[in-house]
Amino acid sequence: MPDVTLTTLQGLKQKGEKIVMLTCYDATFAKTACDAGVEMLLIGDSLGMVLQGQDSTLPVTVADMAYHTASVKRGNRGAMIVADLPFMANATTEQTLNNSALLMQAGAHMIKLEGTAWLAESIRLLADRGIPVCAHMGLTPQAVNLFGGYKVQGREEAQAQQMLEDAKSLEAAGAAMLLLECVPSELAARITRAVQIPVIGIGAGSDTDGQVLVLHDMLGLSLSGRVPKFVKNFMREHGDIPAAIAGYVKAVKAVEFPAAEHGFSA
Ligand code: KIV
Numbered sequence: 001m002p003d004v005t006l007t008t009l010q011g012l013k014q015k016g017e018k019i020v021m022l023t024c025y026d027a028t029f030a031k032t033a034c035d036a037g038v039e040m041l042l043i044g045d046s047l048g049m050v051l052q053g054q055d056s057t058l059p060v061t062v063a064d065m066a067y068h069t070a071s072v073k074r075g076n077r078g079a080m081i082v083a084d085l086p087f088m089a090n091a092t093t094e095q096t097l098n099n100s101a102l103l104m105q106a107g108a109h110m111i112k113l114e115g116t117a118w119l120a121e122s123i124r125l126l127a128d129r130g131i132p133v134c135a136h137m138g139l140t141p142q143a144v145n146l147f148g149g150y151k152v153q154g155r156e157e158a159q160a161q162q163m164l165e166d167a168k169s170l171e172a173a174g175a176a177m178l179l180l181e182c183v184p185s186e187l188a189a190r191i192t193r194a195v196q197i198p199v200i201g202i203g204a205g206s207d208t209d210g211q212v213l214v215l216h217d218m219l220g221l222s223l224s225g226r227v228p229k230f231v232k233n234f235m236r237e238h239g240d241i242p243a244a245i246a247g248y249v250k251a252v253k254a255v256e257f258p259a260a261e262h263g264f265s266a
Contacts, residue, residue, distance in 0.1 A: 002109050003078030004039045006132060006176055012039075012209070013198045019210025020252045021082070021200055022218070022245065025051055025068045027075030029215060034077035036245035040200075041076060042112070042212055043069045045084040045142070050216040053223060057141050060086040062099045066106040073107025082134055083108035087142045096122045100131050110176060114140035117166040120173035127174030135170040137163060138204065139182035150228075152203075152264045154183040160266070164191055171195045179212065180204040182230070185263035203230030205263040211252045218248055230262045 012019050021040035024030050025047050033041060047068055048060035062085075069083045083103040090096040090113055100111045111126060112134040113119050123133045138153045147153070154160045164187070167178055178199045180188050185205025192199040192208050201208030213231065216222070219241060220233035227233075234244040234251075251257035 002076070002080045004080040008039070009080070009177065009198045013196075018252050018255060019198055019200060020249050021210055021212035022248065023047075023212065023214045024072050025215070026071045030072040030075030030079070031077055032075075032242055033215075033245055034075075034079050036242055037249040038245065039079055040210075040212075041072055041079045041081050043072055043081070043083045043108070044112075044214065045086045046214050048086075050214060050221075050223070056144055058087045058144075060084075062086060062089050062102055065089075066102050069103055069106040069108050076107070080109045081107055082110040082112050084112045084114075084136075090122055093122070093125060097125065097129070100126055104131060110134055112136050112179065114142045116163075117169050119175075120169055123170060123173040123175050127176070132176035133174070134177040134179055134200075135167075135175045136179040136181065137166065137170075137183075138180045141181075150182070152182045152184065154187045155264075155266050157266075160184070160187045160190075163187065164194060167191045167195055167199075171197050180208060182264065184266040185260075186266060201258075203228065203258075203262070203264060206255055206258050211258065213248065219244060229264070230258060232257055232259075232262065 022038045023044040024041040045057040045060040048054040048057045089099040110132040114136040154163045180201050182203040188204035189207035198209040200210040202212050217231040218234050220235045234247045238244040238247040
């Protein structure tokens, strides 16, 4: 059981205090992030790109996720651990249950699934069996081939309205948290106000209940050299890794990050 629980997160949303999440893939960084005040550690399938050097998240397996989740668990000091179900690991109901169970047994406290309203059945199934779910909406990198690239989602009003309805239906299905990636800041704010559960954003403006960044991005490390607009390099300002992570925590809590320049308009 983590020190940070769903009750903690609900309390932070109600108080209007921002929630800080960071991706993490090993024990040493888990401890470093916890010492810096990070409340949620995400073992993202971004590990395919930042650790393995793949050109997308699609090659990541459940075994990869379980290995890194178990590593993070060993270094964790009270954060809530969220693990991604990788590409196609929730293609069927049976796979969803079995693969989520593997990641929970490896040390996750919550499972993150990418998708839209079609996730409702899986979310209900997992929640009924005691597994909290974070629904990842907007730019879902596992669908990059469908989107035709890493593009901002929800810019047109019809799509924005659909995303708002989907968010409400996933909350009704039992989602414990939403994560919005690369959506216009104004839409993210509307969704955050429309649901009771915490909403974490990345490239979604400053009005969500919390923020997440990919660890390597915020440390200024990049294989491709392409840095998304929503990223801030905290190493440049703070000089060493523990200070950079502490600087990120402080900036999110003070609502100084993300700034307007890190967000997208409709
Ligand atoms: O895989 C990941 O790291 C993620 C974040 C970008 C939110 O899903």
